[in-house]
């Protein structure tokens with residue numbers, strides 16, 4: 001029997017901590033374990049330390065996971081909690097995303113200053129976002145709006161909004177909800193208008209492959225609908241060689257034995273987009289996502305991807 005606390009790895013941002021607590025609380029509940037059986041281990045990652053440049057310029061998604069993954073592999077951590085959206089499609093050998101908590105709201109929220117809705121922004125308004133997907137989607141919906149680079153914590157962004165540096169910004173509604181801040185959202189954008197990032201809203205747990213002690217611990221908090229939907233979205237991303245440099249959006253949902261999928265790729269300036277909607281058996285979730293990705297790649301043609309680098 002386990003007597004030492006399980007060591008849970010996480011980044012130290014307020015969002016990351018909220019996610020680690022959610023995973024811990026679900027595990028405590030599922031196994032009737034006391035809080036003392038879990039130790040939250042906070043690690044600072046390169047992505048946390050470099051805040052003055054867009055992620056796409058400093059090397060992409062691995063930046064937030066390297067340190068955690070090294071400590072998983074060395075055995076210092078038992079498992080690590082992440083936003084699935086931030087996870088690279090290929091993990092280091094020996095590690096796996098084994099577990100997905102029930103997905104929260106996958107949609108993006110608009111946080112307006114003077115106006116509540118994106119559609120109410122006047123011509124020439126300025127919005128802040130560092131996400132290439134959100135930038136491209138805004139430019140497609142509202143080519144008259146100027147988009148500026150915007151990184152930093154939720155609080156930093158809200159301050160810039162208050163100071164009038166921008167007229168609006170965007171954040172994942174799930175993140176706001178986890179921080180207890182969803183009341184700052186002035187509009188929740190529909191999936192149809194503003195297709196989310198692959199895996200947005202889903203918390204995942206990474207562990208060592210073949211570690212049955214941890215697999216058994218995590219199994220009761222794993223949500224099958226989220227597993228299949230995210231598997232489909234991430235297969236789509238992988239088929240398109242997705243990284244932080246590529247505006248890619250995707251959303252899948254399970255209905256009984258089936259799964260519906262929508263995916264989109266955009267030019268960074270929003271001038272062109274290709275989308276696809278399909279459905280299939282959820283047992284084929286990965287195949288469906290990959291098929292959709294390959295299909296869009298083919299339809300877009302190689303010229304489409306040229307200015308992604």
Ligand SMILES: NCc1[nH]cc(CCC(=O)O)c1CC(=O)O
Pocket residue numbers: 083084085086170171172173174175199200201202203
């Ligand atoms: N890239 C940062 C990040 N990673 C996950 C979330 C939100 C929570 C989630 O999608 O589960 C956020 C913040 C945001 O996009 O507003």
